[in-house]
Structures are given as structure tokens and as C-alpha cells.
């Protein structure tokens with residue numbers, strides 16, 4: 560079934576066509592009619608399944624029918640990070656390009672006064688991170704007493720980042736008779752509790768096995784001695800014919816350190832973590848998206864929700880501390896039905912994290928060794944380790960037929 564039958568406003572439908580979307584994703588199929596019908600809605604579906612359009616398209620359709628007053632936006636979308644806020648703003652502009660609607664994005668780290676002027680003007684949709692929005696609310700720049708739509712997006716991420724109290728304070732300042740939508744990749748009890756307070760008789764739709772990485776991602780553990788982690792990373796990069804690689808590390812400091820070592824090894828590298836300025840973060844993300852940087856080193860701030868399309872490979876230089884993050888991190892690849900590959904380096908002390916991940920996703924993950932790499936001994940090799948990286952072993956990227964030596968270097 561296409562988008563036509565879902566009852567969207569013709570201008571929104573035109574925007575969807577211009578985006579090149581032909582078929583609604585499962586969450587979109589379920590959400591759009593309910594939201595158009597005025598229902599509160601909880602949508603839980605894996606990252607990359609099109610949740611933005613699931614709430615964006617029906618809301619834009621309804622906004623297009625009415626009119627906003629100065630200083631009184633009709634729709635508020637809360638996002639956990641500035642990057643996500645910017646991304647959803649872009650999506651709203653794209654979907655709504657044939658509508659007569661205004662979208663304003665509000666986040667910290669940039670000038671306050673310009674945002675304040677924007678909020679006082681006519682805006683239909685405000686897309687904001689909680690902290691900065693609370694500042695503006697305290698400042699009296701904006702009034703949500705006329706709010707028609709409230710969207711809490713990426714709520715599992717908001718929970719992780721400790722934003723739920725801020726979210727509650729914002730919700731308290733919005734009109735009671737609003738329509739509320741909540742989108743999340745997972746639905747733990749804390750989120751269910753928030754939902755029962757914020758939403759009114761919601762339709763709840765949970766799509767797919769929420770704990771499983773997408774089938775389009777080929778992923779394995781690479782046991783290695785701690786001293787050899789960086790060498791193995793370099794070897795994997797050299798042997799892999801990638802388009803773009805997202806490398807996850809545990810701390811901001813190690814992100815900077817690994818990035819600088821990779822630059823020394825002649826890789827073009829961007830860095831994304833929360834200690835960088837807004838401008839630096841934008842430059843990194845845009846540069847990575849445009850292909851100026853082939854590699855981006857990031858902390859978990861980049862692991863959720865961010866739609867970085869065309870990431871062919873994810874490398875967990877440090878194994879994630881929380882099993883959910885494994886699914887989120889490797890979810891950066893294999894999106895929108897393209898295939899992807901994820902490598903996770905593991906050292907002996909992390910055997911427990913490895914098992915926790917396998918328990919969480921409910922299946923075992925293959926242990927692999929990179930052929931021809933001069934491994935030191937690690938206790939992890941005493942576990943069963945498959946030696947599976949022969950020709951074609953490093954599989955998975957869209958444009959890959961086995962791996963090749965030197966291709967990437969020649970490209971540069």
C-alpha cells in the first residue's frame with residue numbers, strides 16, 4: 560500500500576513523493592491513520608524504521624489545516640540531542656516543503672536571543688532539546704497553552720541522558736487538551752510510567768523484535784589483546800572496502816586520542832562527542848555525511864537516532880557498556896534495507912559485556928579472527944573462536960565483493 564490511501568494532506572503527499580518514498584514503513588502504516596484520527600500514540604520500533612515521518616507526516620497534514628498565532632506554536636517536538644533536533648527539523652522542512660508552515664529548532668550551545676525572537680514570531684512547529692527550551696519557557700518567550708501536538712521523540716535516549724525530569728516540567732506547561740505522541744526504540748518500565756502520565760488512552764504499537772539488530776547487519780566479535788587493539792583497528796580498516804566507518808569508543812578522551820592516531824595513519828577522520836562545540840559537532844557530522852571524512856570516531860552520543868545514511872561499517876573499538884547500546888550502535892549501519900557490517904573488538908576483561916550483549920539480543924555472536932594479523936595471545940582465544948575471515952570473510956557492505964587489499968588507499 561502506498562502513502563496515498565493513508566489520508567494525508569495533498570501538500571504533504573507531494574512532499575513525500577518529492578522525498579522519493581514509495582511505500583510507508585510498518586510503523587508509518589500504523590501510526591499515520593491513528594494520528595490523523597486524533598489519537599494519542601506510542602510507537603516503539605527499532606532505530607531507522609522511519610519514526611520521524613510516522614509522526615511528522617500526519618502532524619504536518621493537520622497543521623496545514625489551521626493557523627498559528629505569534630508566540631504560540633501548535634506543535635512541539637522534544638529531542639534528546641541537538642543533532643537529532645536538527646535532523647528532525649530538516650525532515651519537517653523536507654516533508655512540508657509544499658506546505659505553508661514554519662518550523663523552528665531550539666537547542667543549547669548557540670545564541671539565545673535569535674531563538675527568542677524566533678519563538679515570539681509565528682511558528683507552527685518548535686523542535687527542541689529540553690534544557691534550552693526550559694530556559695526559554697522561564698524567560699517567557701514562548702507559550703504552550705495553545706499547543707495542539709506534543710511529540711516526545713527518542714524517549715529511550717532521553718531516559719538514558721537523564722532528561723525525563725526536564726521533559727515532565729515541559730509537559731506541565733503545555734495545554735491539557737493536546738494530542739501526544741511518544742516514539743522510542745525500546746519501552747522499558749520507566750518510559751511506560753512516563754507515558755501513563757503524559758498520554759491519554761494511547762494506541763500502542765510495537766513493531767518488530769526490539770532487541771535484535773537488523774538482519775541486514777553482519778556482526779561479529781573480534782577478541783584481541785588490549786595492547787593490540789589499535790593495530791587490529793588499523794588492520795580492519797586496511798582490509799575492509801568501506802564507504803564510511805563509524806567507530807565507537809567509550810570516552811571523549813579516547814575519541815580524541817584514537818582520531819589523532821588514525822590521522823597519523825593517513826585516514827580522514829571526524830570526531831563527535833559532547834565536549835566539542837556545536838560548530839565543531841556540525842562540521843564533523845556534515846563532513847562525515849558528505850564523504851569528506853571517511854571515518855568518524857564517536858562516543859555513544861552518536862549511537863542513537865542519528866540518521867547517518869550510507870554508513871557501511873561500524874567498529875566498536877570499545878565494547879558498549881550497556882547491551883542496548885550494542886543494538887543502537889550497530890543500527891547505524893544496514894539502515895533502510897542496505898546491508899552493513901559491524902566489528903566489535905573485545906579484550907579479556909570484557910567477556911562479561913560480551914555475554915550480556917548475547918543475552919540481550921537472545922542469540923550468540925560469532926567470534927572471528929582477522930586472517931594474517933599477527934595476534935598476541937589473549938585468554939579469549941581459549942573460548943571457541945572461529946577463524947572465519949578468509950576471502951570474502953569481511954562481508955556485507957553494499958558495494959563489496961569480498962575484501963580487497965589496498966583498494967581504499969588507491970582511492971585516496
Ligand code: ADP
Pocket residue numbers: 579580581582583584587604605606607608609610611612864865866868895
Ligand atoms: P527512526 O526515527 O525510526 O530511527 P528515521 O525517521 O530517522 O528513523 O528514518 C530513517 C531513514 O529512513 C531516514 O533517512 C528517512 O528519510 C528514511 N525513510 C523514512 N521513511 C521512509 C520510507 N517510507 N521510504 C523510504 N525511506 C524512508
Ligand code: MG
Pocket residue numbers: 610611712713864
Ligand atoms: Mg527517530
